[in-house]
Amino acid sequence: MPSLPIERGMPTANLLAHVLVSKYADHLPLYWQSGIYACGGMELSRSLLANWVGKCSSLMEPLIDAIERHVLAGSHIHATIHRCLSLSLAGGKQGRAGYGFIFTKNGRMAVIRRQPPFIAIHLIARAFIRRRFCKTLPVISISKPTKEALDHIGHLFDIERQIINKPPDDRLAVRQSHSLRQLGETKNCFAHSLRKIPDKSDLAGALRYALTRWDVCL
Numbered sequence: 001m002p003s004l005p006i007e008r009g010m011p012t013a014n015l016l017a018h019v020l021v022s023k024y025a026d027h028l029p030l031y032w033q034s035g036i037y038a039c040g041g042m043e044l045s046r047s048l049l050a051n052w053v054g055k056c057s058s059l060m061e062p063l064i065d066a067i068e069r070h071v072l073a074g075s076h077i078h079a080t081i082h083r084c085l086s087l088s089l090a091g092g093k094q095g096r097a098g099y100g101f102i103f104t105k106n107g108r109m110a111v112i113r114r115q116p117p118f119i120a121i122h123l124i125a126r127a128f129i130r131r132r133f134c135k136t137l138p139v140i141s142i143s144k145p146t147k148e149a150l151d152h153i154g155h156l157f158d159i160e161r162q163i164i165n166k167p168p169d170d171r172l173a174v175r176q177s178h179s180l181r182q183l184g185e186t187k188n189c190f191a192h193s194l195r196k197i198p199d200k201s202d203l204a205g206a207l208r209y210a211l212t213r214w215d216v217c218l
Contacts, residue, residue: 005055005056005059006052006055006056006059009052009055011052016052016056019033019049019052019053020053020056023053030046030049030050030053031046033049034046034049064111067109067111068103068111068113070109071103071104071105071109071110071111072103072111074105074106075105075168076105076168077103077104077105078103078104078105079101079102079103079104080101080102081099081100081101081102082099082100082101082102082112083097083098083099084097084098084099084100085097085098100112100113101113126153126156126157129153129206129209129210129213130150130153130157132205132206132209132210133146133149133150133153133203133206134150135202135206136201136202136203136206143203145193145196145197145203146203148189148193149186149189149190149193149203149206149207152182152185152186152189152190153186155182155186156179156182156183156186159174159175159178159179159182162174163175187211187214190207190210190211191211193207194207194208194211
């Protein structure tokens with residue numbers, strides 16, 4: 001890394017790294033950073049900092065592309081979408097929703113990309129289903145149907161913990177031999193519990209949420 005990464009620019013690599021870490025890791029907007037530097041006697045406008053960030057983005061494209069190739073070359077890829085509030089360039093306190101698509105495989109490397117329009121296939125994580133049941137937990141005691149539901153979901157998580165570091169083929173074999181059977185028992189438990197509890201209870205809502213989305217959470 002050259003001491004002055006930006007051609008005909010004055011900022012050092014250390015200063016650029018500080019701006020980028022402050023913005024993306026510490027979530028410090030550029031206009032806040034501009035104010036902080038002004039307090040120290042450095043006049044760095046928001047537009048100048050934004051220009052530096054854009055230049056750094058171009059400089060790091062080869063590294064980003066290499067990470068993306070490494071991640072997408074995996075035999076299987078984990079993907080999720082992350083929603084965060086972005087400040088509007090028009091000003092004011094009202095922000096707008098921003099979305100980042102995160103892709104990773106086994107290991108620590110991940111790549112985040114903004115995606116062009118795409119066709120979505122509805123899937124749901126089992127953690128979302130478990131969260132619905134956790135929200136029904138009372139302050140003092142837990143009902144038997146809720147405990148049974150959480151226990152069944154917990155068994156599925158136990159299986160995943162046992163195979164988390166195993167090769168993909170081994171994980172698939174365990175899921176086929178153990179998880180599918182546990183899923184069948186879990187679905188039967190949910191359906192049986194739904195027939196025994198009040199239709200308008202929070203627990204009934206959680207059970208219906210799971211059963212109506214069962215095929216897309218497998």
